[in-house]
Amino acid sequence: MTATYVVGVDGSDASHRALAFAKRQASLVGDDCSLLLVCVVEWSPYKFQTHEENARRTKQKQEEIKIATERVIEPLLQELKAEGIKAEGKVVHGKAAAVLNNAAVEANAEQIFVARSADHGLSARVFGSVTAQLVMSANVPVTVVS
Amino acid sequence: MFKNYIQAAVVALLTFGSSMLFASEGLDEAVNAIFASSTGWFVSLIFAPIPGTSFPWIVLWLVVGASVFTLYFGFVQFRSIGHSISLVKGDYSNPNDAGEVSHFQALTTALSGTVGLGNIAGVAVAIGIGGPGAIFWMILAGLLGMASKFTECTLAVKYRNEYKDGSVSGGPMYYITKGFAERGIPGGKILAVLFAVFCILGALGGGNMFQANQAHAQLSGVFGDYPGWVTGLIFAGIVFAVIVGGIKSIANVTEKVVPFMAILYVGTAIIILAMNADKIGWAFGQIFEGAFTGLGVAGGMVGALIQGFKRAAFSNEAGVGSAAIAHSAVQTKEPITEGFVSLLEPFIDTVVICTMTALVIIITGQLMFDAQQGVYLLGDSGHIQTIGDTSGVALTSAAFGSAVGWFPYLLVIAVVLFAFSTMLSWSYYGLKAWTYLFGEGKNTELAFKLIFCVFVVIGAAANLGPVIDFSDAAIFAMAVVNIIGLYFLMPIVKRELTSYNARLKSGEIKKTK
Numbered sequence: 001m002t003a004t005y006v007v008g009v010d011g012s013d014a015s016h017r018a019l020a021f022a023k024r025q026a027s028l029v030g031d032d033c034s035l036l037l038v039c040v041v042e043w044s045p046y047k048f049q050t051h052e053e054n055a056r057r058t059k060q061k062q063e064e065i066k067i068a069t070e071r072v073i074e075p076l077l078q079e080l081k082a083e084g085i086k087a088e089g090k091v092v093h094g095k096a097a098a099v100l101n102n103a104a105v106e107a108n109a110e111q112i113f114v115a116r117s118a119d120h121g122l123s124a125r126v127f128g129s130v131t132a133q134l135v136m137s138a139n140v141p142v143t144v145v146s
Numbered sequence: 147m148f149k150n151y152i153q154a155a156v157v158a159l160l161t162f163g164s165s166m167l168f169a170s171e172g173l174d175e176a177v178n179a180i181f182a183s184s185t186g187w188f189v190s191l192i193f194a195p196i197p198g199t200s201f202p203w204i205v206l207w208l209v210v211g212a213s214v215f216t217l218y219f220g221f222v223q224f225r226s227i228g229h230s231i232s233l234v235k236g237d238y239s240n241p242n243d244a245g246e247v248s249h250f251q252a253l254t255t256a257l258s259g260t261v262g263l264g265n266i267a268g269v270a271v272a273i274g275i276g277g278p279g280a281i282f283w284m285i286l287a288g289l290l291g292m293a294s295k296f297t298e299c300t301l302a303v304k305y306r307n308e309y310k311d312g313s314v315s316g317g318p319m320y321y322i323t324k325g326f327a328e329r330g331i332p333g334g335k336i337l338a339v340l341f342a343v344f345c346i347l348g349a350l351g352g353g354n355m356f357q358a359n360q361a362h363a364q365l366s367g368v369f370g371d372y373p374g375w376v377t378g379l380i381f382a383g384i385v386f387a388v389i390v391g392g393i394k395s396i397a398n399v400t401e402k403v404v405p406f407m408a409i410l411y412v413g414t415a416i417i418i419l420a421m422n423a424d425k426i427g428w429a430f431g432q433i434f435e436g437a438f439t440g441l442g443v444a445g446g447m448v449g450a451l452i453q454g455f456k457r458a459a460f461s462n463e464a465g466v467g468s469a470a471i472a473h474s475a476v477q478t479k480e481p482i483t484e485g486f487v488s489l490l491e492p493f494i495d496t497v498v499i500c501t502m503t504a505l506v507i508i509i510t511g512q513l514m515f516d517a518q519q520g521v522y523l524l525g526d527s528g529h530i531q532t533i534g535d536t537s538g539v540a541l542t543s544a545a546f547g548s549a550v551g552w553f554p555y556l557l558v559i560a561v562v563l564f565a566f567s568t569m570l571s572w573s574y575y576g577l578k579a580w581t582y583l584f585g586e587g588k589n590t591e592l593a594f595k596l597i598f599c600v601f602v603v604i605g606a607a608a609n610l611g612p613v614i615d616f617s618d619a620a621i622f623a624m625a626v627v628n629i630i631g632l633y634f635l636m637p638i639v640k641r642e643l644t645s646y647n648a649r650l651k652s653g654e655i656k657k658t659k
Contacts, residue, residue, distance in 0.1 A: 045236055045248030048167045048401045051574035054475035055257055057311030061245040093245025100243070 002032045004109040006140075008100050009037045009089075011072040014115035016118040018145040019076065025143075026085060034081065035125035038103045039072045040096040041065070098134035104140045112142045113118045160206075181612040185619075189612075194618040200445060204622045207487040208465050212290035212325030216485070218636055219643060223292035223489050229650075231561050237657045238483070246477030249487045255473035256488065257620030258401055260495050261408050262564035263360050263539070264461030266557070269503040270541040271438035271441025273513065274529045277443035277522050278429070280438025281504040283454025284461075291464030292489040297632050300485030301325060301640045303478065304468035316474020318467035318574075319345075319625075322631040331634055334471050338582070341467065341627040345579035346594075348468070351617015352460075353572020354607025355599060358612070361565040362606040364539060364558050368402045378606030381566070382599045389573050391596045404567045407560045408499070414556075415502035418549040422509045428575045429508040441521055444528040457597040461500055466621060468630035471575050480655075484643040508546040510535070573598050 007022045009015045019037070026033040042066050051062070051120040073089035092099045104112050116131055135142050194204045200312065216223065232238060298318065302379040305324040306316030326334025342485040362377040389398045419426060432441070437454075440446030463469055467489060476484045476648050507513070514523040514531040522530045536544045539561060546553040573595070580594040581587075649655045 026194070041245065043245045045239065045244070046250050048254055048258075048405055049247070049251045050401050051255055051472060051475070054472070055250060055315070055368065056313050057245075057247045058477070062312055064245070075274060094241075099244075134350065 002034070003035055004034050004037045004107045006038055006100060006104045006109045006112045008096065008109065008112070008114040008146050009039050009072055009076060011039075012115065018113045018115040018143075021083060021145045022144070023083070024117070025111075025113075031086075032087070034086035035088060036103060036107050036109065037073055037076055038088070038090045038100055039068045040099045041068060041093045042096065043090060044091035044095065061093065064093070068106070096130045097137060100134055101138045101140075104138070109140055111140055112138060114142065114144055116144050116146045169309065181616055185612065185616040186414070186622075189615045189619045192622050195327070199448070201448060201452055202456070204626070205459065207450060207460050207629065208294075208622075208625055209287060209290065209455055211465050211632065212294045213288070213624075215293035215632070215636065216290050218640065219293055219296065219528070221293075222296055222643070223289065226486050226489070227313050227493070229312055229489050232657070234490065234549050237659060239377045239658060240479075241658060245342050247475045249476060249478070249483065252473050252476035252484060253487050253490060254405060255475075255571075256337065256469045256491055257403070257408075257494060258404050258567045259472060259566075259575070260461065260463050260569045261404075261492060261499060262467060263357065263502060264457065265499045265562065266411075266542050266561060266564070267360065267440065267539045268457040268461050269500045270507060270538050272453040272457040273504060273507055274532065274537045274541060275443070276445075276450040277436045277441050277513070277530060278432040278508050279434075279438070279443070279447065279450035280439055280454035280505070281433045281449045281501060282437030282460040283427065284500055284504075286457045287458035288464075288492045288500070289464055291458065291462050291492040291496065293630075294464075294465040294632070295469060295491055296485040296489040297636055297639050298465070298467055298470040299473040299488035301475040301500065301635055302630070303476060303484045304481035304638070306474040314326075314475050314582070315465060317345075317471035317578055317582075318628045318631060319579060321635060323469075323637040324628075325631070329638070337627050337631055338358055341624060341631075342579035342582045344470070344623040344627060346576050346583075347401045347619060348466075348622035348624055349572040349576025350598065350601045351580070351614065352621045353468075354569055354601050355653060356604045356614055356617055357565040357569045357572075358605035360539070360563045364561045367540070368555075370559050374607040375603055375650050378603035381569075381606060382602040384566070384596075385569060385573065385602055386599045388570060389577075389598065395624075400563065400570065404563055404565070407563055410556070411560060412499060412502055414546065414550060414553055415506050417511075418506050418546065419502070419509065421549060425503065425509045429505050432508055433504070438622065443522060443530065457469075458496050459493075459622070460618075462495040463621075464492045465629050465632075467627045468575050468624070469576050470574070470620075470628075479559065480531070480642075480646060482646045485639065485643075503542055506549070507541060510545045510548045512548070514542060567603070 003024055005022050007019050009019060014032060018060055022035060026035055068091040077087055077089050090103070092103065100114065103109070112134065114131055114134060131144055135144065178533060191206050195201055196203050196206065203568070208314050234253060236248060236250065239248060261571050269284070270282060301321040302316045302318070305321035306314050308314050319342045321336040326337070331578055357380055359383055361381065362374045365377055366372055382395060434445070435441060436450055438447055443449050445452065458466070469488065473484050475489050478484060513534050514533070516523055525531045532541055533543050539557070543554040543557050547559060576598060577591060577594050581590060584590045646655070
C-alpha cells in the first residue's frame, strides 16, 4: 500500500518542524510513503489591482514561483533525497487552506501536515486562522504541529 | 542615470510651477488663445450638429454604433448578463490560472478608470440642462453601450500583444492593426496610429487636465480660494511618485480605497432612497415623462436626449476604446469571456451608479418645479433653476447633503480620489498609445510620464475652456476611429460568440466550481 502525505511549507522554522514530524510519520510507514511539499503563494482573484500590476501579472507570477521553488522547495527536496525519502514539491497560488486541501484530494493523500498558523489580529479572530480553516474544511485528516 | 532623470523632472516641475505663480494669468490667456485658434476647427467638427438639428453627430455615431452591436449580437447584453456574473465570480475559471489576472480584477481595474466625475458631476449636468428625462436616455445609452464594450473588449483580448517577459499590451491600436491585416482590409495601421494620437490627447485632456481642474474646484470649495497651481503641483508630485518613481503603495492604496468609496457612495444613495421610498415612483414618473416631453427643458425631448446620451458616453466610455486597454490584461483562453465581463461595466457605471445619483437629486427636490404648469423653471442660462443655484458636483453635493449632513465632506474626498484614480488609469492608457507609436523603452515611457505630470499642473492651474473642449473632442475622436474598426471586425467577434455559445451549450465549457 502506498501513502502520500501533503506537507505545507513556507521556509519558516514552524514549517520545518511540521516537515520533520511528517518525515518521522513517513519513516514509520516505510518506502511506500512519499511526501508532497506544497508552498502556497497567497493570492486572491478578488484583490483590487492597478493597471501596471495587471499588465505584469504573468511575469510576476513566474517570478514568485521561481523564488519559492529555489528558496523553499528545492533545498527541502535535496534534504529529503539525501535522507532517502521520496518527495515531490510544487508552488501554488491561492488561499492556503483551499490549496492544501485540493493538493491532498488530487494526490489522493492520506493526511496533511501543517505548522500551527502564526495568523493573528482581527482578521484571524473573525475569519479564523489558515490552520483553523484547513482543519474545518479538509477532506482528509490534518495534523497541526506546534 | 534614472535618479538624474527624476531629479531633472522635479526641477522642471518646480520651475514650471513657480513660473505659473508669477505668470499664471498671462499663461492662461496664451494657452487659451493658442488652443482656440489652432484646434477650434477640430472641436467644431467633432461636436458639429446634424444639419437642421441641434443634435451633435458624434452622439448619434456612438448610439448608432451601440445599437448596431446590440442587434448584430442579438441583444447579448440582456441574454448573457447571468453568465457574465458567473464569470466574474470565477465559476468558469481554470484553477491552474490562479495567480493570474482574474475577470474580477480586469473589471474592477477598468471600473476605476470609468467610475468617477461622470457619475457625480456628469449626471448633475445632464439633469440640470436636460431635466430628469435625460436620465431615461442616459440609462438607454448605458444599456446599448454594453454591446459596444462587449465587442471592443473581446477584440482587445484576442489581438493583444504578449511579450516574452510575460507582460501584455492590448487595446484598439493592436486589434485594429492585427484584425484588419487578418481580414485583408487595408488602412488598419493608419487607423491605429490615428487612434493612438487621439488617445494620447484624450489622456492628457479629459483623463488628466479635466480631472485635476475639477479636483481643484472641489478642494478650493472646502479650503477657500487658492491658486490652482498649488493643487496641480501636489497632484503632479503624487502622480510623479506613482508613475515615474514607481511608488506602488500610493497606487495600491488608491485602487483599494476607490472601490470602497464607490460602495459608500451607492450605499448612502440607497439609504437616502429608502428614507424617501414613497417618492421613488414619482421620480421614475418624472424620468419617463421628461424623456418624451422634456417637462419644459430647453430643447424639449431632444434636449433631454442629447444630454442623456452625451453624459452616458462620457461616463462609461463605451465605444471609446479606453477600457479595452484595461481589459486586455485578463488571463483567459477564451477572449469572448472578457467581452461578457466587460459588458457589466456600463451597467454598473451608468445604469446603477448614475441612476442612483439622479434619483437622489430628483427626490431631494433640488430642481425647481412649477407644479401648476407641470414644467421645470429655467434660469437665464437655459438651465433648470436649483435650490442654492448649484450645478455639477455642487448640485449632487447639495442633494446628498440635504439628507445626510456630513456627506458633502465625504464627497470632496471621493471626488479627489476618483479624479486621482482616473488620472492614473488614463496615464496608463496614454502610455500604451505612446509606446505603440514610439516603441517600448524606459526613456520613451519616461518622456510621456513627464509630459503627463506637467499637464496635471496646467489642468489644475487654469480655467482652460478651449483646452478642455479640445480634450473632450479628442476622447470622442477616439470613438470615431474605434467604432470604424469595430464595424470591420465585428464578424470576428460574432464567430467567437457562436463558437463559445455552442461549446457552452454542449457542455464542453463547464463550470469549474
